[in-house]
Structures are given as C-alpha cells and as structure tokens.
Amino acid sequence: MRIFSLVILLLTLAFSVNQAQASPVDTYEFRDEVTKIRFQALTKELRCPKCQNQNLAGSNSPIAADLRKELYELLQQGKADSEIVNFMVERYGEFVLYRPRVSALTYILWFGPALLILLGIIVVIVVVRRKPVAKEVLVLTAEQEDKLKNLLNDK
Amino acid sequence: MMGQLIRFLPLLLVIALGVVLYRGLSLNPQAMPSALVGKAMPDFALKTLSNSDKVVTQADLLGDIVLVNVWATWCPTCKYEHPYLVDVAKDPQVKLYGLNYKDERIAAQQWLQDYEDPYVFSIFDEEGSLGLDLGVYGAPETFVIDHHGIIRKRFAGAIDTKVWRREFAPLIAQLIEEKKQGK
Numbered sequence: 001m002r003i004f005s006l007v008i009l010l011l012t013l014a015f016s017v018n019q020a021q022a023s024p025v026d027t028y029e030f031r032d033e034v035t036k037i038r039f040q041a042l043t044k045e046l047r048c049p050k051c052q053n054q055n056l057a058g059s060n061s062p063i064a065a066d067l068r069k070e071l072y073e074l075l076q077q078g079k080a081d082s083e084i085v086n087f088m089v090e091r092y093g094e095f096v097l098y099r100p101r102v103s104a105l106t107y108i109l110w111f112g113p114a115l116l117i118l119l120g121i122i123v124v125i126v127v128v129r130r131k132p133v134a135k136e137v138l139v140l141t142a143e144q145e146d147k148l149k150n151l152l153n154d155k
Numbered sequence: 156m157m158g159q160l161i162r163f164l165p166l167l168l169v170i171a172l173g174v175v176l177y178r179g180l181s182l183n184p185q186a187m188p189s190a191l192v193g194k195a196m197p198d199f200a201l202k203t204l205s206n207s208d209k210v211v212t213q214a215d216l217l218g219d220i221v222l223v224n225v226w227a228t229w230c231p232t233c234k235y236e237h238p239y240l241v242d243v244a245k246d247p248q249v250k251l252y253g254l255n256y257k258d259e260r261i262a263a264q265q266w267l268q269d270y271e272d273p274y275v276f277s278i279f280d281e282e283g284s285l286g287l288d289l290g291v292y293g294a295p296e297t298f299v300i301d302h303h304g305i306i307r308k309r310f311a312g313a314i315d316t317k318v319w320r321r322e323f324a325p326l327i328a329q330l331i332e333e334k335k336q337g338k
Contacts, residue, residue, distance in 0.1 A: 049292040052184065062257075063292040066283055091290040093190035 026065070028072050035075050042071055042084060045099060049092050189309035190290055196223075196304050197288035204255045204263055204277035211278060213304065219250045220330045221300040224274070225286065227258040228266045230294040236313035237270050243319070244273035248331055253277030256286045256294050299326055302334050 030036040043057035048064040056064050056071070067088070074084045088096045100106045140148065191197075196213045203209045216223070224240060226233040244251045253274035255263045260279060267277070280286055289298065290309070299308040307330065310322055 049187070049290075066287065070287060090190055091288060092292070093187060093290070095187050 026068055026072075031076070038081060039072060039075055042075075042081065043068060045097070046071070046085075046088055047096050047098050049096060055098060189306070191298075191306045192309060194306055196300055196306060197285065199278070199285045199288065201285060202279050204253070204260065204267070204279040207260070207279075211276065216250075216252060216300060217304050218302055220248060220302055220327065220334065222249055222251045223254050223298040223300060224251060225254045225256045225289075225291050225294045225296040225298075226277075227256045227294045228262045229258065232313045233295045234270070236295055236315065237273070239315050239319070240273040241271050243314070249327060250275050254285060254289075254291075255279050256291060257281065257283045297323075299323065299330070301330050 028039070030039065040057065044055050046056045046067070048054045048056055048059035048061060048067070050061045050063045051059050054064070056067050071084060071088075074087060079087070085097070094100060094103075094105075100109060102110050196216060198213055200210050200212050203211055222243065226237075240251065243249065251274055253276070255277045257280065260281070263277070263279075267274075278285065283291070289296075293311065295311075295313055297310045297314060298306055299310075301307050308322075308326055310318075312318070314323070
C-alpha cells in the first residue's frame with residue numbers, strides 16, 4: 001500500500017513538472033483586464049498550425065509564439081475578435097479554428113451528431129412500437145382433448 | 156426480405172466504418188491546404204539579403220513563373236533540399252527567389268557563399284512579417300506564383316527529384332502553357 005501511494009505521488013510529481021514545462025511564458029502587458037481575457041480566450045480558440053493538437057496558448061513552437069505576439073499586437077491596435085480570427089484564417093486557413101465555422105464542408109461535423117441521435121431515437125421508437133408478432137392460437141381438436149383428459153386422469 | 160437485410164445491417168456498417176478508417180491511415184494529417192492559393196502575393200517591402208539598402212516589393216516578382224522558397228540557416232531540411240534548388244535554378248522557364256525567414260543576415264550570407272546561391276535574390280524577412288502574411292509556419296516551404304502574381308501552390312517540406320516530379324512539374328508545365336497562350 002505504501003509503495004502504491006509512493007508511485008502515485010511520483011506520477012503526480014512527474015506530471016506537474018511536465019505541465020510546468022509545457023506552458024509557455026510570455027510577458028505581455030495589457031491595457032485592461034478585458035483585453036487580457038480576450039487574449040486568453042483567443043489563444044485557446046486558435047490552433048497552432050505546426051503542432052496540430054495544441055492551441056496557441058499551449059504550444060511552445062516558434063510559430064505559436066509569433067502568432068501570440070501578432071495576436072497581442074492586433075488586440076493592442078483595438079481590432080475586434082472577429083477581425084482577428086479573419087486575419088488568422090486568411091493566412092492559415094480554416095484549419096486554425098478549433099471551433100470550425102458552419103459551412104458546406106463542416107455540416108456533417110456540426111449536424112452529424114444531432115442527426116445520429118435523431119436516427120437512434122427513431123430506431124428505438126420503431127422497435128418499441130412494433131406490434132408483437134401475432135401468436136398462433138392453438139386449439140386442440142376434440143380428439144386431442146379426449147386424449148389429454150385420459151392422460152391426465154391416468155394415474 | 157426486409158428482416159433479412161436488417162440482420163446484416165450491423166455487419167455492413169462495421170465494414171463501411173472499416174473502409175473509412177483504413178483510408179484514414181494513409182492520409183497525411185500534416186497536409187493542409189494553403190488559404191492563399193488563388194490569391195495575389197501579399198504586399199511587402201523588405202530589404203534583400205545581400206544588400207541592406209535595397210528594398211524589394213511584390214512588383215519585383217511579377218511577370219514570370221516564380222518559385223519563392225522559404226529558407227533559413229537554422230533549418231536542417233533546407234540544407235537537404237539546397238542542392239536540388241541549385242538544379243531548379245538552372246531551368247530558364249522559372250525564376251527562383253528566396254525568402255530568408257527569421258534568420259541572421261551574416262549567417263545567411265555565409266550559407267549562400269558556402270553552398271552556392273540558387274536565388275535571383277533573397278528577401279530578408281528577419282521579423283517573419285511576410286512569412287506571417289504567407290501563412291508560413293516553418294521552413295522549408297515553397298510557393299508557386301504565376302505570371303500574374305497569383306499564388307498557385309504552396310508546398311511545405313523539402314523538394315527533391317521525386318517531390319518535384321509529383322508536386323511541381325505538372326503545375327509548372329501548365330503555367331508555361333497558360334503563359335504561352337497569353338492567359
């Protein structure tokens with residue numbers, strides 16, 4: 001048991017160290033709190049073009065640092081969120097959006113799950129409401145009736 | 156009949172899913188289309204690598220079938236593709252320009268001295284500003300620009316004979332044809 005908790009402790013430590021290394025440190029001074037929050041939100045929403053499973057906030061790659069810097073400058077210039085997102089998409093494509101826009105290309109992404117759920121519900125309803133297969137009513141003939149009676153009475 | 160079919164539906168679904176996933180195995184997740192294909196070369200005004208007094212702009216690239224190769228001395232793959240670029244530069248039908256991306260001037264000049272300079276000139280993009288406008292996210296990358304200044308292709312990665320034949324040669328041939336016909 002003691003060894004077990006030791007292992008857990010070590011694992012936790014190892015992970016926390018990793019975490020500390022993985023988050024890049026930038027020192028940006030924002031003009032107000034709102035800008036800072038917008039910066040944090042946008043770096044989470046925008047994807048790093050180089051390391052594809054990370055957002056701009058989490059990536060250490062030079063391009064992510066560059067894009068954070070660009071993002072900061074655009075914010076300082078007073079650009080709106082939508083303008084900034086457009087700026088990035090114009091250069092790096094739809095790819096940089098972690099929340100893709102609704103377009104013909106992404107219909108299946110946006111509406112696929114809802115469609116599947118709907119399909120599932122329909123299947124369940126159909127299965128539940130389907131009438132049970134009519135059971136054949138078995139009736140004994142008079143002859144069989146007699147035979148049965150004899151059998152039952154026969155001790 | 157209907158009941159029979161429904162019985163096989165799960166099997167069919169699994170097979171269909173298998174086909175889709177199997178196809179996914181051979182796709183390259185790194186390949187991403189450039190947002191700039193079909194758009195004009197972005198405006199820029201930057202110094203050249205060889206001359207810190209000379210400013211070049213997008214107008215200097217106009218009129219020919221142009222390759223813009225993004226390179227840097229900190230990029231090992233650039234070194235790998237360099238000999239092939241020297242070959243490409245010998246083709247009189249295309250003009251090869253360099254975009255020296257986030258590099259140091261002295262080191263980059265030295266590199267061109269050591270390994271031969273294949274470029275008509277190299278744009279010196281120390282801050283990576285043109286790189287950003289081009290959607291560059293690493294080096295090497297190569298852009299194909301037609302004689303009207305429209306970006307026709309972006310390729311990320313090293314160019315060698317195989318890549319050239321597959322990715323570039325058909326497009327270049329098509330562009331040469333378009334230019335001949337005066338399109």
